[in-house]
Amino acid sequence: MIKGLTGDSPVLNFFAEITDIPRCSKEEEKISNYLVQWAKARELEVIQDEWENIVIKKPASKGYENEPTVILQGHMDMVCEAVKGYEHDFSKDPIEAVVEGDRIIAKNTTLGADDGIAVAMMLAILDGDYEHPALECLVTVEEETSMAGAHTIDGKYFEGSTLINIDSEDEGIITVGCAGGMVSNIIFKKEFMSPEKDAFLAIDLGGFRGGHSGSDIDDERGNPILLLARILREVSFKYPFELADFSGGSKPNAIPRDAEAIIGVDAKDVEGVKAALNASADTIFKEFVATDPNGVLKIEGASADKVLAPKVADGIINYLLVAPNGVNTFSKKIEGLVESSTNIGVAASDDEKFVFTMQIRSDVESKIHEIALKNRIAGELGGGTFEELSAYAPWEYAEESPLRDKAVKLWKDMTGNDATVEMIHAGLECGILQDSIGKMDMISIGPDMEGVHAPGENLSIASTNRVFDYLLELLKMKG
Numbered sequence: 001m002i003k004g005l006t007g008d009s010p011v012l013n014f015f016a017e018i019t020d021i022p023r024c025s026k027e028e029e030k031i032s033n034y035l036v037q038w039a040k041a042r043e044l045e046v047i048q049d050e051w052e053n054i055v056i057k058k059p060a061s062k063g064y065e066n067e068p069t070v071i072l073q074g075h076m077d078m079v080c081e082a083v084k085g086y087e088h089d090f091s092k093d094p095i096e097a098v099v100e101g102d103r104i105i106a107k108n109t110t111l112g113a114d115d116g117i118a119v120a121m122m123l124a125i126l127d128g129d130y131e132h133p134a135l136e137c138l139v140t141v142e143e144e145t146s147m148a149g150a151h152t153i154d155g156k157y158f159e160g161s162t163l164i165n166i167d168s169e170d171e172g173i174i175t176v177g178c179a180g181g182m183v184s185n186i187i188f189k190k191e192f193m194s195p196e197k198d199a200f201l202a203i204d205l206g207g208f209r210g211g212h213s214g215s216d217i218d219d220e221r222g223n224p225i226l227l228l229a230r231i232l233r234e235v236s237f238k239y240p241f242e243l244a245d246f247s248g249g250s251k252p253n254a255i256p257r258d259a260e261a262i263i264g265v266d267a268k269d270v271e272g273v274k275a276a277l278n279a280s281a282d283t284i285f286k287e288f289v290a291t292d293p294n295g296v297l298k299i300e301g302a303s304a305d306k307v308l309a310p311k312v313a314d315g316i317i318n319y320l321l322v323a324p325n326g327v328n329t330f331s332k333k334i335e336g337l338v339e340s341s342t343n344i345g346v347a348a349s350d351d352e353k354f355v356f357t358m359q360i361r362s363d364v365e366s367k368i369h370e371i372a373l374k375n376r377i378a379g380e381l382g383g384g385t386f387e388e389l390s391a392y393a394p395w396e397y398a399e400e401s402p403l404r405d406k407a408v409k410l411w412k413d414m415t416g417n418d419a420t421v422e423m424i425h426a427g428l429e430c431g432i433l434q435d436s437i438g439k440m441d442m443i444s445i446g447p448d449m450e451g452v453h454a455p456g457e458n459l460s461i462a463s464t465n466r467v468f469d470y471l472l473e474l475l476k477m478k479g
Contacts, residue, residue: 004099010128011468012104012461015120019112020094025077025144027091028052032076035119035139044126047157053149054139055157058126067133067478069160071440072125074118074167075143075429079251079453082109084206084258086455103450103458111457113449115143118166121468125475132475136160143167143429144253146183146390150429155437162403163437164474165430168446169215171463172415174407175444177423179214179340179361180394180431182368183252185387186323186379188316188354191309197242197264202302203228203277205248206258207294210454213253213343213359214426218327222288222295224259225249225347225356229320231280231297232261236317239273241265243313244304245349252345252359253427254453259347262302274299315382316354320344323358323378324371331363338425340367342375356384361425363394395431395442397423403441406477414470445471 002016023031032052039046039056047055054076060067080090086108088096097106104111122137136158140149168175205228209221225248235241241263248259265273281297288295307313324342331337340362348355358375362368368391376386398404404421411419430442448463450456 001094002097002099002104005104009465010124011117011120011464014123015113015116018116018119019097022091023077023112024080024090025142028077028141032141035076038123042127049152049154051149051152052141053153056122056126056137058135060134061131064131064133064478068162069134069136070132070475071136071138071158071160071163072122073138073140073163073165073429073433074115074122075140075149076119077141077144078112078114078116079110079144079254081210081250081254081453081455083455099461102461104461105456105458107456109455110453111459113457113459114169114452115167117447117459117464121166121471124468125472130472130475134159140429147392147427147429147432150432150436151392153433153436158437161438161440163430163433163440163442164471165428165442165444166446166471167428168424168444169449169452170446171448171467172411172417173420173422174404174411175424175428176401176404176421177363177397178395178428178430179363179425180365180368180392181359181361181427182372182391183357183359183389184372184375185389186319186356186358186375186384187387188312188382188384190352190354191312192306193309195242195264195304195307197266199267199270200244200262200264200302200304201270201273202300203261203263204258204298205231205260205281205295206298207296208257208292210257211255211451212426212453213255213345214341214361215424215452216255217341217343217425218338219291220326221255222284222292223256223325223344225256225344226320226325227284228259228261229317231277231284232263233317233321234280235273235276238276239265239269241273242307243317244307246316246347246354247349248347249345251453252343252357254345255343256345257454262304264304264307311383315384319356319379319382319384324374328371329367334423337423339364340371341425342371361427363423365394392427393431393435395428395434398441401441401443404443407443407445407474410474410477411470414473
């Protein structure tokens with residue numbers, strides 16, 4: 001649901017439809033079935049595999065019958081994040097977005113332009129009367145979590161050896177390579193004891209910007225999961241406390257925006273502990289005033305009938321203080337490009353364990369394993385265990401690429417400006433699809449977006465229309 005959307009842009013109208021369909025990563029059944037029904041209603045060939053990936057095929061338009069088949073590709077899932085305290089059921093509620101000037105903005109949740117705009121562009125082309133070669137439109141699942149769709153898609157469905165991925169977030173940039181990655185857990189088994197302290201405090205560190213753990217990582221935004229651990233450790237030297245619980249974040253590929261803890265203290269020290277917590281937090285807020293000016297610490301009274309054994313409490317706090325996080329290395333080949341990074345995006349707590357989930361990214365595969373080793377050792381030294389969840393290879397730069405050359409020339413012809421050709425630190429499915437489908441000539445493009453993976457995500461209307469026109473012209477180019 002997009003309030004204030006006007007005009008006859010087929011892409012934006014399809015995108016508005018998509019915002020009404022639930023499609024969190026790993027919960028793509030409704031959007032996948034919608035795409036099947038949509039294609040069948042237009043008598044297009046459609047394939048839905050056992051993972052719910054979708055392939056929709058359209059024959060070449062007149063005069064393009066002898067041109068090579070082109071694969072258009074994007075993913076149907078989205079990162080589902082909401083402002084803390086905002087009531088939104090992503091399993092059934094439509095995304096609530098509004099047009100403000102040139103931007104479509106979801107103020108309280110993520111928008112899902114990543115990568116719903118790719119789906120909308122493919123539907124617009126499939127539904128329209130445009131000049132193009134034979135098309136194979138691939139819409140994958142679980143890109144935002146495990147990349148399972150790209151890993152599992154069967155190459156037998158495709159004839160094309162040229163692929164245009166529509167999952168980039170900056171107009172005028174032609175992406176030609178990206179980082180690989182790994183998602184892993186450090187797990188701490190809970191052990192409890194009866195409280196010895198007689199007062200409890202709930203501590204909430206929030207108001208941080210969050211963001212995309214790849215494209216925003218070099219902003220050095222604050223990670224409240226780690227920062228709350230730092231605050232607690234600093235306070236513990238003056239006021240020893242008991243830890244009852246700790247949690248924060250929700251997605252490994254999203255920089256967290258908040259973290260919470262419950263601690264037990266001596267009742268006589270409550271005011272002193274509050275003052276110490278606020279003093280430590282104020283120091284942090286000054287450090288991050290440029291990137292996270294709205295950080296806030298809230299302290300309220302709480303209760304707990306059990307607390308963690310000291311070795312568990314110390315283990316998780318010390319792990320968070322020493323685990324790798326943020327930018328690890330910069331590229332030696334491309335100035336200013338992050339080579340490797342980590343993001344501890346989730347601190348999950350249940351009745352039996354704590355789980356800290358980390359997203360590692362690097363365009364050097366050996367760096368992924370090096371950082372994973374450091375994370376593992378940091379966790380094991382604190383008493384935790386390591387668990388690898390998923391991994392994917394980098395998309396390596398191709399020395400020769402006719403598609404890249406055509407795309408660069410076309411951009412210059414259409415705009416008068418030189419396109420930027422770059423590798424990015426965020427993860428795309430292209431490298432994985434090389435393994436699943438076969439070696440292909442590939443690029444990635446997309447319109448201007450901001451705030452991806454966080455509430456407030458927004459999309460430029462004008463840029464979307466320009467990039468769609470560019471894509472149509474690119475498909476028209478023969479040879």
